[in-house]
Amino acid sequence: MGSFESKLPAVVNASTATTNGDDTSYKVLEQPYGTARQIRIVTIGAGASGLNLIKTLRTHMTNYDHVVYEKNPEVGGTWYENRYPGCQCDHPSHNYQFSWRPNPNWTKFSADSTEIQEYLCRLCDEEGMRPEIKLSHEIIRAEWNEDLGEWLLKIKNTITGEVFNDHCNFLLNASGILNNWKWPAITGLHDFKGELVHSASWPENFDYNNKKVVVIGNGSSGVQIVPKIQPHVKELVHVIRSSTWIAPPQTERMLKGNSAEIIQSIKMDGDKFTTEQKDRFKADNDYYRGFIKAVEEQVNARFKAQVDVKTLGEASRKIMVAHMTKALGGNQELMDAMIPKFPVGCRRLTPGVGYLESLGKENIRVVTQGIAKITEKGLELTSGEVVEVDAIICATGFDVSFCPRFPIIGRKGNLQDTWRNGIPSAYMSCAVPNVPNYFVFLGPSAPIGHGSVLTISEHVAKYIVSMLKKCQTEGIKAVQPKEDAVRDFTEHIQAFMPRTSWSGNCRSWYKNGTADGPIIALHPGSRIHWFHMLENFRGEDYEYTLDSNNRFRFLGNGFSVKEAEENPTWYLDTPNKLF
Incomplete structure (x- = not known):
């Protein structure tokens, strides 16, 4: 193919075309409409969202430089960091994958963390993504420069300690939600002389065999750790702060609804797909796609119970109570401690295979009273009882305040201060007022209450890349959402949430670990509602800074x-298609 210019007629005297013959006045830009100007993009994080973004940029954009700074020594994000025993996805494996990278070889219906990490590393290598990624590099400061229309960055090499400068036109934050783990705020925690472990920073050499161990927390991590280590420890003390709904296994839940017929056709060996089943997935693409779509439809349908609390929500509650009662062996003491009074879905449901059953084992003690402090030898409970242990495992979660880890200084100060001092809010979960050319994956009000995060990541990447292309081709130097647009969006969220089970009286990371705080993590609607919303770009909700005084240059x-x-006559191919 020849150059673009060789395909077009010569432009005569275009360089001298002005509005009034004055050389200092407006001049036509000597390039075809649709030309993409060169831009530099920096992405924070090489987890699932960061890797997907590389693919999306390569598919839809030209004329850009891109670097991903990843603080860890390997890609994978939360699936690299979370290696604790029993760690697995709470979502069906074949729907926890990128649509552009199907994997018919998943071992289990819900994959372990190691298999998901292997999937992400494998696609990273096979797609040749590593040249765009700088591992063991952490952004420690970002400041917007109005004159340059760029972000000025400070980067730290976490291996050498070297700090250096970088810059970009667009800063994309793909660092994730459940990524910044934190120790629990318990007096004396670090006075403990035994082994102190956090679930999200699990030491490879940690040996819990034949030891007296305490596990603090019954969120998703605690629920997965307890049954895995219970057979191997001498004694396990499980400290829980509140009750939680434990769902039946995924396969059992999928046997009801639209996916029942195809789920019944799946051949399993225990909790694993048989070789015959995996071969069928690989050989019959229509069957495989039908399976994925049926499961996806079933997962999406669960949102209805979040808003129909009286009918569907009550039906879900009865199912959960029956399941938990049976799994706890009718033990009234454990049932009183574990079965919640708040609505199903107030906290994200955890399948918790084997968890409830393990609580009745002889070597487990469930403690529901608070911890007054940690001593050198163990726990002092609020009753005054001292429980001596060899190791403390804190399955106590993450900082889910959405506050950035490092200063992000936009047009009106540091985003850290803005979100610390008020309710974190973003435009459609991905853009922030007064922080130009900055987009975030899975920011405040994303639809993460149900369904696969990977599918969500794909959609927001397409939305962001569409905006980048608009800026590239329409002379836009900087873009940010309008403050009143975000204010109205937030008002709608706060008015909508009371009609959902998420607003129930439970302590949830949806509310930044509080029981009665505002719901900052969730979208006011279903996943489909969010996907549909992103399809309709509302340019009127944004403020633009142009690189010219004429908006049509x-x-x-x-x-x-x-x-x-x-295909320069594409318009003849689809005459009935809307623009």
């Missing part, structure tokens, strides 16, 4: 880049 020299494409 990007129209260029009268020609279009489409005239040089392989």
Whole structure:
């Protein structure tokens, strides 16, 4: 193929075309309409969202530089960091994958963390993504420069300690939600002389065999750790702060609804797919796609119970109570401690295979009273009882305040201060007022209450990349959402949430670990509602800073880049398609 210019007629005297003959006045931009200017993009994090973004940029954009800074020594994000015993996804494996990277070889219906990490590393290598990624590099400061229209960055090499400068036109935060783990705020925690472990920073050499161990917390991590280590420890003290709903296994839940027929056709060996089943997935693409779509539809349908609390929510509660009662062996003391009074879904449901059954084992003690302090030898409970242990495992979660780890200084100060001092809010979960050319994956009000995060990541990446292309081709130097647009969006969220089970009286990371705080983590609607919302770009909700005094300078020299494409008469192919 020849150059673009060779495919178009010469433009005569275009360089001298002005509005009034004055050389200092407006001049036509000597390029075809649709030309993408060169931009530099920096992404924070090489977890699932960061890797997917690389693919999305390569598929849809040209004329850009891109670097991903990842603080860890390997890609994978939360699946690299979370290696505790029993760690697995709470979502069906074949729907916890990228649509552009299907994997018919998943071992189990819900994959272990190691298999998900292997999937992410494998696609990273096979897609040749590593040249764009700098491992063991952490952004420690970002400041917007209005004159340059750029972010000025400070980067730290976490191996050498070297700090250096970088810059970009667009800063994309793909650092994730459940990524910044934290120790529990318990007096004397670090006075403990035994082994102190956090579930999200699990030491490879930690040996819990034949030891007296305490596990603090019954969120998803605690629920998975307890049954895995229980057979191997001498004694396990499980400290829980509140009750939680434990769902039946995924396969059992999927046997009801639209996916029942195809789920019944799946051949399993225990909790694993048989070789015959995996071969069928690989050989019959229509069957495989049908399986994925049926499961996806079933997962999406669960949102209805979040808003129909009286009918569907009550039906879910009865199912959960029956399941938990049976799994706890009818032990009234454990039932009183474990079965919640708040609505199903107030906290994210955890399948918790084997968890409830393990609580009745002879070597487990469930403690529901608070911890007054940690001593050198163990726990002092609020009753005054001292419980001596060899190791403390804190399955106590993450900082889910959405506050950035490092200063992000936009047009009106540090985003850290803005979100610490008020309710974190973002436009459609991904853009922030007064922080230009900054987009975040899974920010405040994303639809993470149900369904696969990977599918969500794909959609927000397409939305962000569409905005980058708009800026590239329409002479936009900087873009940010309007403050009143975000204010109205937040008002809608706060008015909507009381009608959902998420607003129930439970302590949840949806509310930044509080029981009665505002719901900052969730979208006011279903996943489909969010996907549909992102399809309709509302340019009126954004403020633009142009690189010219004339908003139409990007129209260029009268020609279009489409005239040089392989199908320059595309408009004849789909006459009934809307723009």
